[in-house]
Amino acid sequence: MPKLKIKKSKYLKETISHIDIKKHNAVSFVEDMSKMAFSARETARAAQIYDMMLKDKKCSVILCLAGSLFSAGLKKVVVDMIKNNMVDAIVSTGAIIVDQDFFEGLGFKHYKGTQYNIDDNELRELAIDRIYDTFIDEEQLKVCDETICKMADSMPKKPYSSREFIREMGKYLSKHAKNKDSVVLQAYKKGVPIFVPAFSDSSAGLGLALHQWKNPKSHIAIDSVKDFVELIKVKVKAGETGIFMIGGGVPKNFTQDVVIGAEIVGKPAPMHKYAVQVTVADVRDGALSSSTLKEASSWGKVETTYEQMVYSEATMAVPLIVSYAYHKKAWKNRKPKNYAKLLDKEK
Numbered sequence: 001m002p003k004l005k006i007k008k009s010k011y012l013k014e015t016i017s018h019i020d021i022k023k024h025n026a027v028s029f030v031e032d033m034s035k036m037a038f039s040a041r042e043t044a045r046a047a048q049i050y051d052m053m054l055k056d057k058k059c060s061v062i063l064c065l066a067g068s069l070f071s072a073g074l075k076k077v078v079v080d081m082i083k084n085n086m087v088d089a090i091v092s093t094g095a096i097i098v099d100q101d102f103f104e105g106l107g108f109k110h111y112k113g114t115q116y117n118i119d120d121n122e123l124r125e126l127a128i129d130r131i132y133d134t135f136i137d138e139e140q141l142k143v144c145d146e147t148i149c150k151m152a153d154s155m156p157k158k159p160y161s162s163r164e165f166i167r168e169m170g171k172y173l174s175k176h177a178k179n180k181d182s183v184v185l186q187a188y189k190k191g192v193p194i195f196v197p198a199f200s201d202s203s204a205g206l207g208l209a210l211h212q213w214k215n216p217k218s219h220i221a222i223d224s225v226k227d228f229v230e231l232i233k234v235k236v237k238a239g240e241t242g243i244f245m246i247g248g249g250v251p252k253n254f255t256q257d258v259v260i261g262a263e264i265v266g267k268p269a270p271m272h273k274y275a276v277q278v279t280v281a282d283v284r285d286g287a288l289s290s291s292t293l294k295e296a297s298s299w300g301k302v303e304t305t306y307e308q309m310v311y312s313e314a315t316m317a318v319p320l321i322v323s324y325a326y327h328k329k330a331w332k333n334r335k336p337k338n339y340a341k342l343l344d345k346e347k
Contacts, residue, residue, distance in 0.1 A: 008126050011135050016110040018076035018181070019319050026323035033320075039310070043317050046276045046308040047324035053242035053274045054086060054330035060238035060337055062272075064255050065092040066247030066289075068131045070100035071110045072315050074246075075183060077322050082186040085334040086325065087244075089234055090187065090194045091251040094162075094202025097184060097194060098148070099141065102169055103203070105185055106147060107178030108140040141203060147172075148207025149214075157218045161226035162199040167340065191338030193234065195227050197254045228254070232261040233346065234339045235269050242274030243302075246314050248281055248289025256301040263300075271300060275307040278317045 026047075034044035053059050063081065070078075081087045100110070113135035123130055127138040151172060170188020177185055187194050199205065199222045212219045235241060235258040245252050262269035281290035293307040310317050325331070 006122070006126070008128060008137065011113065011123070011126070011128055012111045012137060014112045016071065016073050016112060016134060018070075018073050021077055021080055021319055021323040021326050024319070024323050025327045026320050027327045030320055030324040039312055042308060042310050043312060043320060044324075046278070046310045046317070047321040049274055049276050049306050049308050050242075050244055050321055051325045051328050051330055052306060053244070054325055054328075054334060056240065056242070056274075057333070058240045059273065060088040060234070060241050060339075061086065062089045062091060062234075062241055062243045062255055063087045064243060064245040064247070064251040065090065065096050066245075066249040066251050067093075067314060068095070068100070068134070069246060069314055069318075070096055070104070070183070071131050071134050071136070074315060074318055075101060075104065076181060077319060078183050079181055079186050080326065081322060082183065082190050082192050084326065084331045085190075085336050086322075086331045087192060088238070088337040089231070089339055090183070090192060091231070091255045092194060092196050093249065093251060094196045094199050094204050097166060097196055098169075098202040098204040099144065101183045102147075102173070103141065103144045104179050105173045105177045105182035106140075106144060108137070108144070111135040111137075144203045145207040145210065148204050149210045152208055152211035152220050153215070155220055157215075157220055159221045159223040159226065161230050162196040162222055162224070163193045163227060163230055163340070163343065165199070165204070165220075165222060166194045166196065167344075187340075190336055191340040192336075193230070193340045193343060195231055195254070197224050197227050198250045199224070228258075228261060230343050231255070231258050232265060232267070233343060235259065235262050236267045237339070237342060238337070239269060241270075241272050242306075243272050243276070245275070245277040245279075246318055248277070248279050248287075248291075252277070253288055256296050256299070259301045260299070271297070271303045273303050273306065275302045276310065276321070277308075278310045278312055278314050278321070280311065280313050
């Protein structure tokens with residue numbers, strides 16, 4: 001194949017901008033939506049339920065993240081949630097935490113792209129990866145992989161929960177971050193534990209694979225069962241919880257299952273009192289991501305008094321929901337739970 005004469009700069013021009021909920025007060029807009037019907041009213045009710053979680057002093061909020069959220073411009077929303085005590089624990093996919101957040105913490109960017117009239121073969125030749133209408137420099141992703149590998153090389157060789165490893169990523173960014181608007185960094189500073197049950201399905205997995213390849217007899221490993229045990233400890237300590245789920249998949253099921261897990265280990269805990277899910281998954285396919293919160297109640301995971309499904313793409317609904325709760329200011333009366341400190345103490 002002939003060498004391309006064009007350069008990456010043809011595509012990597014304008015960066016993705018992360019929306020700032022502090023600049024946009026959606027309270028009156030959402031309240032007007034509550035007087036409408038269909039998705040408008042559902043989104044408004046979800047915002048009201050999230051605000052209820054923050055007003056409830058006994059409630060701990062668990063945020064679940066799945067999908068290409070931070071590459072799409074939602075990173076700062078979650079950064080502000082952490083900074084303002086609007087979330088107490090996070091369960092996420094690896095791509096969001098590593099390929100998107102840690103990646104930007106290292107100083108790299110996501111770029112505005114397009115899904116129209118684009119030659120993906122040309123992108124491949126230029127080492128540019130596409131996420132729908134967003135472009136990423138693959139060579140920069142490799143730096144992210146290699147950074148994970150170097151971190152692993154320097155750590156004591158033993159099993160870690162993903163939370164423990166992500167804590168080390170936060171510590172690394174506290175010293176080396178080129179962009180401090182990072183969920184990993186802010187969670188490290190505020191003691192908000194981040195769990196990634198499928199940690200290997202990300203740049204972290206590639207970096208750790210390289211680490212183990214180079215060190216077959218002495219290496220670190222990620223213990224996903226330890227993740228489950230640690231989140232059960234959070235649930236038992238918290239008691240009353242609310243879950244705010246963006247997307248579905250593993251984070252959704254992992255977080256809902258802690259209620260059953262607490263019962264199994266002999267520390268019964270109440271069902272999640274509040275629950276909101278924003279998803280585009282179709283309930284008719286019978287899959288996990290689309291299963292309703294009412295269905296979760298049949299498993300003894302979620303109460304149905306304060307639950308709301310919002311069938312919307314995340315970049316549309318989430319800024320409205322979080323802006324509403326931020327500008328209602330219930331978070332000002334919340335104190336940080338610092339569950340990371342609890343888990344580190346119990347090692």
